Amino acid sequence: TGCERVVDIGAGQGHLSRFLAFGLGLSVTAVESDGRLAGLAERFDQELLRELGNTRGLGREPLTPRAPRHVAGRLDPAAPGGDFLLPPNPPGPGPAARNPLGGPGGSEDGGRVLLTGLHACGDLGPALLCHFARSPAVAAVALAGCCYMKLSTAPQAPGCPLGYPLSASVAALPGHQLSYRAREAACHALEEYEGRLRGGSAHLRAHCYRAVLESLIRAADPGKRHLGLQPGRKAHALSFQQYAHLGLPLAGLDPAQVPLDSGAVGAMLEEQHKVVAFCTLGQLLAPAVETLILLDRLLYLREQGFHCALVPLFNPRFSPRNLVLVAARTPLATALAGLDKDSEDGDS
Structure with missing residues (x-):
């Protein structure tokens, strides 16, 4: 230029x-x-x-x-x-x-x-x-x-610009709306995740930990959902009890009041393969979501010449x-x- x-x-x-x-x-x-x-x-x-x-x-x-x-x-x-x-x-x-x-x-x-x-x-x-x-x-x-999940989407207060969609072309498409979950999935590192799947990485354990923690939080307080908790970057290296003791206080809950050693918790932890399969399906769809967001931005600029x-x-x-x-x-x-x-x- x-x-x-x-x-x-x-x-x-x-x-x-x-x-x-x-x-x-x-x-x-x-x-x-x-x-x-x-x-x-x-x-x-x-x-x-x-x-x-x-x-x-x-x-x-x-x-x-x-x-x-x-x-x-x-x-x-x-x-x-x-x-x-x-x-x-x-x-x-x-x-x-x-x-x-x-x-x-x-x-x-x-x-x-x-x-x-x-x-x-x-x-x-x-x-x-x-x-x-x-x-x-x-x-x-x-x-x-x-960080596409942080984009402002409809509905917004009058005068507040939207982060998505930007273009008239995408805004006119039926069903163009993207959920928080879809936009969050579009931020993941697909190539890194593929490597973890092929190698059976211990990092995959964190998905199951987070799912079990979500179940415990909802059981204790149904009003608390998808709180965006971050108990730590090395969750895979912890036992679930250690992970929960870090995560529950972030949700305003006392770990001593939550049954972490119950048979139900153990049964959920045994379902890790199902949680990983679910997360993998989300990863497969993530590139389509990111493509839509990026094409929306490109179309916004092209619409203006x-x-x-x-x-x-x-x-x-x-x-x-x-x-x-x-x-x-x-x-x-x-x-x-x-x-x-x-x-x-x-x-x-």
């Missing part, structure tokens, strides 16, 4: 921003809603700058000593491009940050910019696309989404959300041809 200015939305600890700035020499503004992460990203930048200073003159391939500029702020999905930042949450102690798309020409210096969002969570992805569509200063956008494409940019075993939606105000052929050349060079 010829852009040398990038605004990276949802930059987190700034890993992509650092690569674009130090590695490619681009002018990068990194926007992150969590001021703590923005501060951490700045610290990493300074560490890299010090390392570059220490290696200067040693004959190594130089990086550009040009750190990103970090901005703590949130994207306002309802605002036009020139006003797209809200204060960080929680608000920081310093003054409000200057808006990276707030200059006379739609950006700080009047130049055109590229918006990026690497694994933009939930409604952040649709908001980023809407700002691209509204702001002439944004020449192009590259978006890899994630933009040039766009879905590009499988990453190895899905490395990054399951590997499809990147790229869009521009000019034809993409040149940019995508360059991407193909980079891929060929990387494979050689």
Whole structure:
């Protein structure tokens, strides 16, 4: 696209921003809603700058000593491009940050910019696309989404934008609605799950643990369902009793009041193969759900006359959300041809 200015939305600890700035020499503004992460990203930048200073003159391939500029702020999905930042949450102690798309020409210096969002969570992805569509200063956008279960869907209060569907085409389809469960399943790592099935991984045990825990929670309090509990990342390494002692308090229940050693619990744990089969069916349908969400975003942009494409940019075993939606105000052929050349060079 010829852009040398990038605004990276949802930059987190700034890993992509650092690569674009130090590695490619681009002018990068990194926007992150969590001021703590923005501060951490700045610290990493300074560490890299010090390392570059220490290696200067040693004959190594130089990086550009040009750190990103970090901005703590949130994207306002309802605002036009020139006003797209809200204060960080929680608000920081310093003054409000200057808006990276707030200059006379739609950006700080009047130049055109590229918006990026690497694994933009939930409604952040649709908001980023809407700002691209509204702001002439944004020449192009590259978006890899994630956390589809956090998308806003109908019904919503008047004036609140939907994260899905975005396009008129999908909104007009009968039965286009996607449940929370369907959108959550679309976020899983299918290739990793396949490997666990083939190897009989102990990680599969966690599915049964969660199903049994759900049954116990409902029996104790029928009003508590699908609470999104996260008892730990290594649930498969625990006994069920250990797992339940971590999970029940998260649901507001006392483990001492729940019969964890009953015959009924033992019988449910023996049904692990059925739970895994059920989860596997969900995994098989997940790509269809993700495809619908991504095509909805692509159609939204095409309905407004933009040039766009879905590009499988990453190895899905490395990054399951590997499809990147790229869009521009000019034809993409040149940019995508360059991407193909980079891929060929990387494979050689």
